[in-house]
Amino acid sequence: DAKTTQPPSMDCAEGRAANLPCNHSTISGNEYVYWYRQIHSQGPQYIIHGLKNNETNEMASLIITEDRKSSTLILPHATLRDTAVYYCIVRVAAGANSKLTFGKGITLSVRP
């Protein structure tokens, strides 16, 4: 799986949008971009994934650049409960190689 690069940490004010960047310059054509988050002392939680089109669900939006070498996860109105480690993962869609390869992620701190 292609590697991803994320800044180690960022913060944002409660109620504001949180934009979390991720670089994946070696992504292959059949690899998806996934985002998971891990709140302290819990297991990781799926947020969203996409191939090349922008995606939105009830939790977040995923913006993937046209060349697919980077992406941004957007939490439109961050709350204190969004404080967590966010992992950007690149992964093939199917087959035996469907494990998730986590990096260190980015620690998002939402301040009151």
Next chain:
Amino acid sequence: GAGVSQTPSNKVTEKGKYVELRCDPISGHTALYWYRQSLGQGPEFLIYFQGTGAADDSGLPNDRFFAVRPEGSVSTLKIQRTERGDSAVYLCASSLAGTSDEQYFGPGTRLTVT
């Protein structure tokens, strides 16, 4: 509905002892994964089951680690002759199939080897 459950939530054992960690996946999920997470690191893949068989065990660090899923549901991760370096949170996840489906994680078992 019920999510992925793991037991025990915490396990303290002495160096050299044998431990078993249990994972109950979401009902109907055919794919099951084990990961372990050391302090300050992201989860690290150990093994993946599709049904009863291990489809990918490339992440098991050595032959002290073994996992089974005899009936295609509950899985047990077994660690022999535990070492202090085995101390970590062991996470289990399940999904409908080993594809792009999202993986649902349990809360983990914190293993401490003294």
